[in-house]
Each structure stands twice: as structure tokens, then as C-alpha cells.
Amino acid sequence: MYRYTAFDRHFVHQRAAQYRDQLERHLNGQLSTDEFRPLRLQNGWYVQRHAPMLRVAIPYGELSSVQLRQLAKIAREYDVVTSGPFQAHGGYGHFTTRQNLQYNWIPLHRSAEVMELLAAVDMHGIQTSGNCIRNITSDVTAGIAPDEIVDPRPYCEILRQWSTLHPEFAHLPRKFKIAVSGALEDRAAILWHDIGLQLKKDASGAVGFQVFVGGGMGRTPIIATEVAAFVPWQQILVFLEAIVRVYNLAGRRDNLYKARIKxxxxxxxxKFIDAVNAEFQAILAGDLGGHEQLIPEAELARVQAYFVDPADVSPTPPLDPATLSSDPAYQRWLTRNVQGHRVAGFRAVTLSLKRVGIPPGDTSADMMEAAAELADRFSQGELRVSHRQNLLLPWVRESDLWALFQAARAAGFATANATLLTDQIACPGGDYCALANARSLPIAAAIAERYQDLDELEDLGAIDLHISGCINSCGHHHSGHIGILGVDKDGTEWYQLTLGGSDGSTLSGAAMPGKVIGPSFAADEIADAVEAVLETYKQQRQEAERFVETVKRLGLEPFKSAANAVRVVTARTGVPA
Structure with a gap:
């Protein structure tokens, strides 16, 4: 993991002190609400439906057990609802699809204390909001994946340092997101980002980046376009500078819905690609300070030194983890939640945050501390936050898997459903977000409760179910094999159903947005509609054919007819199907 330098640490402490001064001036009336708003947003503080919301950056998803314990302390002592109808809420953090953590109930007058607690463990909320370059994301198995070409984490860290408070890009036309992958399989959904970077090696073994630009969800889902096949790693900051400059100058500022680079x-x-290349060449020529932005060999080496394997990790004779116990639950967990590793004798293990009664991605203070304990015992004190809103232990010895399973099961992390239907992605939706048109969490809960039979889930196979409470698509519904989007109809919650989307991973196929099937469904119909779609899949699939493959082979019509039948039954009887 990257360790903050003295400069890094001084920087975040100074930022926390600056925010405390701004907050105190706001609370005593020296800064109006409008004057304070951009200052709090620059540090990740929103005002949501019921209370402030803090978004904490977890760069490229890496998290230490020390940091997670601090996040647990903040959840327990600051994310608290002391009265009113939401008194039972609070004490939680919500892990997002972009490797952040959100708190929903921290009082604004205590926000400076939280900033200082974050700074004490080298964390912050800088640029998790606003029209700037947001948290840099990556593959949850970066550095340990068997199919890795180049470890992306050192480059992610260099990008993080380059983009943080970049003076030219603090007020872009719209928010800006960058994702980096260094493996054969895209586990970072790079084609759905404003910039997606794929690390490669050319025929000589030199490292560079394939660059994609213009991906995004929202009202207009678009897959990113390749703008460069291979940019040498030394030049990547210059190339990114060129892209963001062109966007900063030419991006729409007159229309919020047309302001994204996509x-x-x-x-x-x-024309856009030509403009980027012209800007790139102009910077490299020295007219715009390009040589100062080339990444020096020494700087890459300095950062790479932080991402070596832990001291006591070395290849060991592999063993078959299935022989450690015949427990059926353990065997199922091995199949679903345990992944391969580039170091012989080690595995990566998903700690599932998806179980009945807990919204996807939510983690209580107690569970955060339990996960930190598991990381210390089994994973060199390190965890990862995944795009799928789970946690991952990256350094687990095969010989420890049975003991880890028992400890994870006792702590509530051993739900063996990774990549299955109930391993859902969902945003907080209308229960918390002021932008949402509908609630996401009750829909996620209804589907999870309906599909608790693990044998049935295994029979259905790998299915990405993604749920968003509004068109901003924080739940990534566009990329779900099954996507659910909350919409408002005259003050009533309704839900669109999409099929056939993909995030670009091997299980999903080429990245693409799903397609809407028919009119929206009422809140009490949507779970039935999903069930009808899945029953159609079971009836129509060919041997070993996955859900998304059946959808592509048959087209939407059989699924549309089955889902619409739910609406007909409800209309005729007044009771959901």
C-alpha cells in the first residue's frame, strides 16, 4: 500500500484545519450558506434529503485495517441519529461503486472533527464532489490478479497526486472520473468512465496505456471511444492534460445535462481526437511546459516501492483448499467468494456485504471493526473496496481459508453469493438522496428476500443486478444484466426494467448499456417482473448458457412479454402477480 510522505500528511492536515476555519465562520454567520456550499463540497460534504452526507475517498480501493477502524469510530461516534423517525438509522458507512465510503447522518457542526480524524489516518474527502477529477478507481485485485499485465496501483497513485487540487481543472464543465485497469480482464469498468486507461506492453515490453474517452451513464449512456492505442507511461500525464484541457475549453457549460465529456x-x-492530439504535441514541444510533466523514472520507482508484496509473503507449495473441510457451506464459499492469486499458495477472498436485512454496500461500525480484525489475522492488515460494493482480503494463505471462513461466517461476511443475483449493486436512493426519484433499497431487499435459496441462485448463475434511484445512475443500472431505474410519475415511485447491459468484464461480455423493456412497473410489481424475466430465462436457456447470453440470443421480446404479463395480472386483479 502507498504510505503518505511528510508532505502528503502535512497537506491533508492543513486542509482539515482550513475546513475547520471555514466551518466556524459559516456557523457564526460570517459565511453565508451559498458562500460555504462550494467549500464543503470541495471536501466531500453534501446536504442530502435528511442530513449532511460525507463521501470519503479510498483511492483505487486500497484500505488498511487502521484506516477501517478509524472509519468505524466515525460511524459509531458521529454518524448518529438521536431523535425523530430515523433514530434507528446511523452508525453505518456505505461503500459505493467508485470505491468511496459515504456517511449519511453526521451533523454539520461536527464535520470538522471528522475531517481531522480522517487526516490522522491519511484519509480525506477532497474532490469526492464537484466539477473536478474525482477519486481514481481501479481493479479490486490490482497487484495480485493472475491475469495482470502491469500493476496499475503506482500509476493510480501518480494520477491521484497529479489531479488533487490541479489548479487548471478545479472548475470543469462537469464532474470527471478516471478508471485504470492493468489486467487482461476489465474489472474496473473502464469503458464506462470519462477516461478509461488500459495498461499494456508493446512488442518490446515497454509499458504504455490504451486510452478511452467519453464513457458514462446518466441520461445518455455511452461507451467510451478509443483515442490512443498506446501512450508511453512517461507521457500519460501530458496526454491526460491534453484531454482535460480540450474538454475544459470546449465542454458545454450552458446545459447541465450536456456538460459531460461524453x-x-x-x-x-x-474532431475531438484531433484536438487532443494537437494539444498533446504542443505540450510535448515545450510550448506549454510538457517536459516538466513527463513522469521521471525515479518518481515511478519511488512510488512502485510502496506496492511491493508484504515482507512475509512468498510463494508456498499450493494446496487444495477444499481438503481443509468438507463443510458444504465452506465448499460453496470456496467456489463463490475465493479467487485465484498470482502468488502460489495465496488467494483473494471476498467479504460479502450482501445479506438479507442490510442494504447493499452498507457496513455497521461493528462490522467494520470485525473486517479490520480479519484483515489483521489473515491479510497482512490490508483490504480492498470493490466496484461491486464488497470488501476483499488480498493476501490470504490457502492454509488459512477454513479458519477465515469460520471467522467470516461468525462476523456476517460469508454469504456465498459473489457474482450471483443477490450480489446486487444499489445506490442509497430516495431513502437518503435528495436527487432520487424513487427508493432503491426496498426493491433490493424485496429481491434479496425472494432469492435466498443458494441452490436456486447457483442454478440461475452469474447475473449482475444493478439498481439506481434516479437517472444519475449511481447504482450503474445501465451496465446490469438486469437494470432497475427508479422514476417519478406524478409523485409516485415507478421502475424501468432494462436487460442486457454489461460492465465489460468476462462474465458480462463487451461493455454496453441495457435496453428498456416496456413501460415502467409500480413498486409492488417490479420484483414480480424480475422473477418473470428469470423464469423465462430458465425455460429458454440452452445448456451452460448464462443469463446475459440468453438475452442476447433471444432478444428482448420473450422477456418483455413475460414481464408485461405481471402488469396485466395486477391491473385485472388489483393484486401483484
Missing amino acids: ILVKADGQ
Whole structure:
């Protein structure tokens, strides 16, 4: 893991002190609400439906047990509801699809204390909000994946340092997201980002980046366009500078819904690519300080030194973890939640945050502490936050898997459903978010409760179910094999159903947005509609055919007819199917 330098640490402490001064001036009336708003947003503080919300950055998903315990302390002592109808809420953090953690109930007057607690463990909320370059994300198995070409984490860290408080890019036309992958399989959904970077090696073994620009969800889901096949790693900051400069100058500022770079790329096509290349060459020529932005060999080596394997990790004779116990639950967990590793004798293990009664991605203070304990015992004190809103232990010895399973089961992390239907992605939706049109969490809960039979889930196979409470798509519904989008109809919650989306991973196929099947469903119909779609799949699938493959082979019509039948039954009887 990256360790903060003295400069890094001084920086975040100074930022926390600056925020305390700004907050105190706001609370005593020296800064109006409008004046304070951009200052709090620059540090990750929103005002949501019921209370402030803090978004904490977890760069490229890496987290230490020390940091997680601090996050647990904040949840327990600050994320508290002391009165009113939400008194039972609080004491939780919510892990997001972009490797952040959100708190929903911290009082604004205590927010400076929280910033200082974060700074004490080298964390912050800087640029988790606003029209700037947001948290840099990556593959949850970066550095340990068997199919890895190049470890992306050192480059992610260099990007993080380059983009943090970049003076030219603090007020972009719209928010800006970058994802990096260094493996053969894309586990970072890079084609759904404003910039997606794929690390590669050329024929000589030199490292560089394939660069994609203009991906995004929201009202107009678009898959990113390749703008460069291979940019040498030394030049990647210059190339990114060129991209963001072109966007900063040409991006729409007159229309919030057309301000993302995806709209510019779609509208300008080759003209955009030509403008980027011209800017890139101008910077490299020295007219705009390009040589100062080339990454020196020494700087890459300095950062790479933080991402070596832990001292007591070395290859060991592999063993078959299945021989450690015949417990059926353990055997199922091995199949679903345990992944391969590039170091012989080690595995990566998913700690599932998906169980009945807990919203996807939510983790209580007690569970955070329990996960930190598991990391210390079994994973060199390190965890990862995944795109799928789970935690992952990256350094587990095969010989420890049975003991880890028992400890994880006792702590509530051993639900053996990774990549299955109930391993859902969902945003907080209308229960918390002021932008949401509908609630996401009750829909996620209804589906999870309906599909608790693990044998049935295994029979259905790998299915990505993604749920968003509004068109902003924080639940990534566009990329779900099954996507659910909350919409408002005259003050009533309704839900669109999409099929056939993909995030670009091997299980999903090429990245693409799902397609809507028919009119929206009422809240009490949507779980039935999903069930009807899945029953159609079971009836129509070919041998060993996954859900998304059946959808692509048959098209939408059989699934649309089955789902719409639910609406007909409800209309005729007044009772959901």
C-alpha cells in the first residue's frame, strides 16, 4: 500500500484545519450558506434529503485495517441519529461503486472533527464532489490478479497526486472520473468512465496505456471511444492534460445535462481526437511546459516501492483448499467468494456485504471493526473496496481459508453469493438522496428476500443486478444484466426494467448499456417482473448458457412479454402477480 510522505500528511492536515476555519465562520454567520456550499463540497460534504452526507475517498480501493477502524469510530461516534423517525438509522458507512465510503447522518457542526480524524489516518474527502477529477478507481485485485499485465496501483497513485487540487481543472464543465485497469480482464469498468486507461506492453515490453474517452451513464449512456492505442507511461500525464484541457475549453457549460465529456466526444468525433492530439504535441514541444510533466523514472520507482508484496509473503507449495473441510457451506464459499492469486499458495477472498436485512454496500461500525480484525489475522492488515460494493482480503494463505471462513461466517461476511443475483449493486436512493426519484433499497431487499435459496441462485448463475434511484445512475443500472431505474410519475415511485447491459468484464461480455423493456412497473410489481424475466430465462436457456447470453440470443421480446404479463395480472386483479 502507498504510505503518505511528510508532505502528503502535512497537506491533508492543513486542509482539515482550513475546513475547520471555514466551518466556524459559516456557523457564526460570517459565511453565508451559498458562500460555504462550494467549500464543503470541495471536501466531500453534501446536504442530502435528511442530513449532511460525507463521501470519503479510498483511492483505487486500497484500505488498511487502521484506516477501517478509524472509519468505524466515525460511524459509531458521529454518524448518529438521536431523535425523530430515523433514530434507528446511523452508525453505518456505505461503500459505493467508485470505491468511496459515504456517511449519511453526521451533523454539520461536527464535520470538522471528522475531517481531522480522517487526516490522522491519511484519509480525506477532497474532490469526492464537484466539477473536478474525482477519486481514481481501479481493479479490486490490482497487484495480485493472475491475469495482470502491469500493476496499475503506482500509476493510480501518480494520477491521484497529479489531479488533487490541479489548479487548471478545479472548475470543469462537469464532474470527471478516471478508471485504470492493468489486467487482461476489465474489472474496473473502464469503458464506462470519462477516461478509461488500459495498461499494456508493446512488442518490446515497454509499458504504455490504451486510452478511452467519453464513457458514462446518466441520461445518455455511452461507451467510451478509443483515442490512443498506446501512450508511453512517461507521457500519460501530458496526454491526460491534453484531454482535460480540450474538454475544459470546449465542454458545454450552458446545459447541465450536456456538460459531460461524453457529449463532446459524441458530437465532435474525430474532431475531438484531433484536438487532443494537437494539444498533446504542443505540450510535448515545450510550448506549454510538457517536459516538466513527463513522469521521471525515479518518481515511478519511488512510488512502485510502496506496492511491493508484504515482507512475509512468498510463494508456498499450493494446496487444495477444499481438503481443509468438507463443510458444504465452506465448499460453496470456496467456489463463490475465493479467487485465484498470482502468488502460489495465496488467494483473494471476498467479504460479502450482501445479506438479507442490510442494504447493499452498507457496513455497521461493528462490522467494520470485525473486517479490520480479519484483515489483521489473515491479510497482512490490508483490504480492498470493490466496484461491486464488497470488501476483499488480498493476501490470504490457502492454509488459512477454513479458519477465515469460520471467522467470516461468525462476523456476517460469508454469504456465498459473489457474482450471483443477490450480489446486487444499489445506490442509497430516495431513502437518503435528495436527487432520487424513487427508493432503491426496498426493491433490493424485496429481491434479496425472494432469492435466498443458494441452490436456486447457483442454478440461475452469474447475473449482475444493478439498481439506481434516479437517472444519475449511481447504482450503474445501465451496465446490469438486469437494470432497475427508479422514476417519478406524478409523485409516485415507478421502475424501468432494462436487460442486457454489461460492465465489460468476462462474465458480462463487451461493455454496453441495457435496453428498456416496456413501460415502467409500480413498486409492488417490479420484483414480480424480475422473477418473470428469470423464469423465462430458465425455460429458454440452452445448456451452460448464462443469463446475459440468453438475452442476447433471444432478444428482448420473450422477456418483455413475460414481464408485461405481471402488469396485466395486477391491473385485472388489483393484486401483484
